[in-house]
Amino acid sequence: MHAKTDSEGTSIDASWLPRSPRRPIYYVQSPSNHDVEKMSYGSSPAGSPAHHYYHCSPIHHSRESSSSRFSASLKNPRNLSPWKHVQLHQDDDDDETDGRYGGSTDKVRLYLCIGLFFIVMFTVFCLILWGASKAYKPKIIVKNIVFENFNVQAGNDGSGVPTDMLSLNSTVKILYRNPATFFAVHVTSTPLELHYFRLKLAAGQMKKFTESRKSQRKVVTVVKGHQVPLYGGVSVLASARDQQHLARVEVPLNLTFLVRSRAYILGRLVKSKFYSHIRCSVTLKGNKLGKPLNLTNSCNYD
Incomplete structure (x- = not known):
């Protein structure tokens, strides 16, 4: 070993000279x-x-x-080797990605379940309203009918066949009541018809209307016939040509019609319909013209 002497006369062993700075440590396979x-x-x-x-x-x-x-x-x-560490990190990233996608899928399922729940609840609510509305069927009462006049005279039908011709004018009074507490009803009807067995003698159309909840009204409808050919079908009216025998005329008739009531409970989402088939028995009397004939107990309501 060679020794070096400094200015002060001290010697330093060359093996003890300062080493170069340490380089970074590298890891190898x-x-x-x-x-x-x-x-x-x-x-x-x-x-x-x-x-x-x-x-x-x-x-x-x-x-x-x-x-x-x-x-x-x-x-x-x-x-573990370096590539195994890398593989583990990649697996962790995949797990995190799967968790993120799984979370969004769970949210979609949750929203679908909530939407389905509200749809089911709304449907059940509508069914409850519809069922409750059936307990409030409208009340219809045919009060009376008034035969204003009738006339029988000889004439010809549309094809020129000679026969007796009947003209009849009457009015029917109806009481309509809506007992419902939470909906109004829209009311229409078929024509009111007066029949002698199967022969129609007169008809009239009731006007449509809307009845609010817990209310009632009286409806008056004109039922009339003009120059109705009889063809000998009403033999009892043959003597009605003579005014002297008019007071003794009695003709059994049937008054028939259908009343339709529609209730819109939630707009047009929930509808409730009511049908009333009405048939009343009434007798046309020549000596009762202009007087109301009570039909309160003479009608069937189906």
Whole structure:
């Protein structure tokens, strides 16, 4: 060893000179088992540099430290290679991605369940209203009918066939009541018809109207016939040509019609319909013209 003398006469051993700064430590892939066994026993390949070469190498560790670290890596199986670490990180990212997509799917399912729940509840509510409305069927009462006049005279039908012709004028008074507490009704009807058996003698149309909740009204409808050919079908009216026998005329008639009531409970979402088939028996009397005939107990309501 060569010694160097400074200005103060002291000598410093060259081996104790300051070393160069340490370089960053690099990790390399673990060697095979065969190389590890050789290094663990301290053997080195032929022509390897001296011990001071390892101090200057970039790896910067001694043979003993390398051997001990490699031996520890063999004893500790939990030390994973770099690409295994990368694979684990990728799996974690995939798990996080799956969790994020799964969360959005759960939200969609939750919204669908909530929407379906509200639809079912609304349907049940509508069914309850519809069922409750059936208990409020409108009340219809045919009060009376007034025959204003009737006349029988000889004439010809549309084809020129001579026959007796009947003209009749009457009015029907109806009481309509809506007992419902939470909906109004829209009322229409078929024509009111007066029949002698199957022969229609007069007809009239009731005007449509809307009845509010818990209210009632009287409806008056004109039922009339003009120049109706009889063709001998009403023999009892044959004597009605003579005004002297008019007071003794009695003709049994039937008054028939259908009343339709529609209730719109939730706009047009919930509808409730009521039908009333009405048939009344009435007798046309020549001596009762202009007087109301009571029909309160003479009608059937279906």
